[in-house]
Amino acid sequence: xxxxxxxxxxxxxxxxxxxxxxxxxxxxxxxxxxxxxxxxxxxxxxxxxxxxxxxxxxxxxxxxxxxxxxxxxxxxxxxxxxxxxxxxxxxxxxxxxxxxxxxxxxxxxxx
Amino acid sequence: xxxxxxxxxxxxxxxxxxxxxxxxxxxxxxxxxxxxxxxxxxxxxxxxxxxxxxxxxxxxxxxxxxxxxxxxxxxxxxxxxxxxxxxxxxxxxxxxxxxxxxxxxxxxxxxxxxxxxxxxxxxxxxxxxxxxxxxxxxxxxxxxxxxxxxxxxxxxxxxxxxxxxxxxxxxxxxxxxxxxxxxxxxxxxxxxxxxxxxxxxxxxxxxxxxxxxxxxxxxxxxxxxxxxxxxxxxxxxxxxxxxxxxxxxxxxxxxxxxxxxxxxxxxxxxxxxxxxxxxxxxxxxxxxxxxxxxxxxxxxxxxxxxxxxxxxxxxxxxxxxxxxxxxxxxxxxxxxxxxx
Numbered sequence: 344x345x346x347x348x349x350x351x352x353x354x355x356x357x358x359x360x361x362x363x364x365x366x367x368x369x370x371x372x373x374x375x376x377x378x379x380x381x382x383x384x385x386x387x388x389x390x391x392x393x394x395x396x397x398x399x400x401x402x403x404x405x406x407x408x409x410x411x412x413x414x415x416x417x418x419x420x421x422x423x424x425x426x427x428x429x430x431x432x433x434x435x436x437x438x439x440x441x442x443x444x445x446x447x448x449x450x451x452x453x454x
Numbered sequence: 455x456x457x458x459x460x461x462x463x464x465x466x467x468x469x470x471x472x473x474x475x476x477x478x479x480x481x482x483x484x485x486x487x488x489x490x491x492x493x494x495x496x497x498x499x500x501x502x503x504x505x506x507x508x509x510x511x512x513x514x515x516x517x518x519x520x521x522x523x524x525x526x527x528x529x530x531x532x533x534x535x536x537x538x539x540x541x542x543x544x545x546x547x548x549x550x551x552x553x554x555x556x557x558x559x560x561x562x563x564x565x566x567x568x569x570x571x572x573x574x575x576x577x578x579x580x581x582x583x584x585x586x587x588x589x590x591x592x593x594x595x596x597x598x599x600x601x602x603x604x605x606x607x608x609x610x611x612x613x614x615x616x617x618x619x620x621x622x623x624x625x626x627x628x629x630x631x632x633x634x635x636x637x638x639x640x641x642x643x644x645x646x647x648x649x650x651x652x653x654x655x656x657x658x659x660x661x662x663x664x665x666x667x668x669x670x671x672x673x674x675x676x677x678x679x680x681x682x683x684x685x686x687x688x689x690x691x692x693x694x695x696x697x698x699x700x701x702x703x704x705x706x707x708x709x710x711x712x713x714x715x716x717x718x719x720x721x722x723x724x725x726x727x728x729x730x731x732x733x734x735x736x737x738x739x740x741x742x743x744x745x746x747x748x749x750x751x752x753x754x755x756x757x758x759x760x761x762x763x764x765x766x767x768x769x770x771x772x773x774x775x776x777x778x779x780x781x782x783x784x785x786x787x788x789x790x791x792x793x794x
Contacts, residue, residue: 354561355619391460396458396461396462397461400461400464402636404462405470405672405673407471407472409674410713411475411476411478411712413479413480414479414481414482414483414484414487414708414711415487415708416710417694417711417715418488418708418715419487420714421694421708421736421754422487422488422491422694424636424689428735428737429735429737431734431778432733432734432738433773433780433794434734434740435737437493438495438779441767443502444539444779445503445583445779445789446500447790447794
């Protein structure tokens with residue numbers, strides 16, 4: 344069940360002096376009924392609950408059956424990838440001003 | 455009653471099996487493995503461009519592929535396509551519904567998409583014959599808000615929704631091809647794998663799920679977060695997943711080891727993560743937070759190596775361009791900033 348909480352705030356003009364009604368209403372988008380685990384209630388067994396429980400078990404069977412590699416190998420592969428690609432990573436290596444398309448090139452004035 | 459009890463027992467057994475199987479392959483930790491690796495030097499990025507034009511909170515942005523164009527969505531009811539090099543607005547698209555929460559750029563550059571509280575994903579054709587940008591399709595079937603959308607191609611798009619499902623759509627016919635159900639809370643975010651065969655979703659049930667697009671199945675579920683997952687992304691080689699949560703942490707999960715490798719947290723950070731993006735090599739993780747900042751993490755050493763402070767309100771979205779040259783942040787202060 345989706346429950347949306349609505350909080351009304353006073354309409355404040357923004358820096359441009361504009362007031363937008365939708366900005367004055369803060370919506371809690373997220374449902375307030377999100378659960379953490381499948382609740383298998385035994386108090387009122389219905390065909391719905393059984394069907395849901397069967398689906399949960401089926402999904403767990405899939406997830407239990409996968410092949411897993413060792414964390415040492417997973418870590419080594421991540422480190423290797425970072426190492427191999429570091430020199431091509433502009434945010435990591437820094438970009439020389441002459442090669443930076445985003446840097447504004449200001450003309451030099453000779454005094 | 456009997457079958458319910460048996461099913462519950464089997465479920466518990468399977469969960470124990472999974473926990474055990476994950477322990478069996480845990481011969482070390484990422485922290486131990488990188489002990490000999492040096493921390494990256496302090497990362498200091500500067501604002502190179504400020505994209506001004508939106509009149510209200512920006513909720514989402516997405517870079518185009520192999521381009522310096524990006525699209526942003528704001529609750530002023532506009533989608534704007536920007537040329538980030540010149541800061542010019544290539545397109546300013548008025549939306550039917552201003553309650554937009556997400557936007558996406560098709561890899562081809564031909565289309566953009568958006569959606570939000572209208573529960574629909576609207577597809578816009580940028581390359582229409584007469585030069586006008588028009589709605590091409592309205593994908594309607596979700597019974598909850600549209601939180602995220604990502605194109606697979608010009609003919610397929612994946613959406614995530616507050617109705618707890620993700621959907622693969624055929625854009626041509628406007629119909630649902632596959633419904634991915636399984637999350638027990640609103641789906642907040644999704645990311646497509648580099649090979650386009652899988653996607654991951656993060657939800658308000660505190661888990662992330664890995665889905666096989668063609669098999670239409672959930673392959674793996676990752677737990678550990680203590681609150682809603684708002685942001686999710688793939689490590690560049692597609693073998694690991696990064697999540698950002700309201701619990702103020704980001705986590706790295708390895709897909710092949712099927713477990714969490716490290717948590718990015720700091721006692722000084724107490725607000726939720728809204729958005730995240732890895733740098734090109736994966737070594738840096740840029741994450742946007744509710745406290746108006748972006749923290750830059752050394753992804754291997756799990757330490758903060760930089761901060762982007764420049765917005766006057768929550769950073770709601772972040773993205774790194776496909777060539778890794780720049781990071782774009784979007785904020786509730788109505789501005790987008792380009793950093794490198």
